[in-house]
Amino acid sequence: MMSELVQRLAPLGLRFADSSAMMLIAANPGITASALGRMLDIQRANMVPLLNRLEVAGLIERKPLNGKSHSLALTEAGQAKLDQGERVIAEFETWLIDRVPEEHRPHFKPALDALWRD
Amino acid sequence: MMSELVQRLAPLGLRFADSSAMMLIAANPGITASALGRMLDIQRANMVPLLNRLEVAGLIERKPLNGKSHSLALTEAGQAKLDQGERVIAEFETWLIDRVPEEHRPHFKPALDALWRD
DNA sequence: ATGTGTTGTTATGAGTTATAACAATTCCAT
DNA sequence: ATGGAATTGTTATAACTCATAACAACACAT
Secondary structure, eight states: OHHHHHHHHGGGTOOHHHHHHHHHHHHSTTOBHHHHHHHHTOOHHHHHHHHHHHHHTTSEEEEESSSSOEEEEEOHHHHHHHHHHHHHHHHHHHHHHTTSOGGGHHHHHHHHHHHHOO | OHHHHHHHHGGGTOOHHHHHHHHHHHHSTTOBHHHHHHHHTOOHHHHHHHHHHHHHTTSEEEEESSSSOEEEEEOHHHHHHHHHHHHHHHHHHHHHHTTSOGGGHHHHHHHHHHHHOO
């Protein structure tokens, strides 16, 4: 399932982690790199190449916040790319849920959501 | 979810791929290494370290079948280990399904099963 | 019998993730 | 306010996983 999504995101030049990061940045503008890493369960050290990639692609902006932390925000291009990504993800979800028999369909997303909500 | 299962299997000295392989060997005694790899979607080349690991641990046996292929089977210790593994997996499934609200619970496993059945 | 495809295997390269270290800086308790 | 502890972004690096290519030995179909 995941590899299907990854393949659908690839044409946009997005990896799965990229989309996740951009979604969280969009939802938490000004978030710091390590806070983002904590949410995504990605090591601080491994955030560097990820954010570099997004910055080089012109999708995010890093602003020095207080001499130690940086503040992350989507650029306009970043927001546009995220919109495309979310459209792909929505299509993927439809594709996915269409595979479950109708009787179980309404229960599927609520059940999945419940899995990771503490 | 997967990392939870991996952590639960680790104390048995089993990886996820190990358990999967052993289940399929148990269900298809005498299966060949590359056939197993095809079922698990694991490259032929990458089966080698996996099977070596299981063989060194005394969990499986490789018998020359026809000079080209080998025939795989669980040893007694392997069957015992698999039993333990399956118990852990059953507990994991219970733990998992307990997290979904009761109303959706009966629909959950059928829905998941439908995802990968073509 | 001969060519085609398969098997198990080695070697290797690409990619991902975890760990450790570091300097700079902020935070907090006294 | 100040000194110790914790945090941040970063580099370097090691461990792992996974995919690709090559190979000799063999099976199999025509």
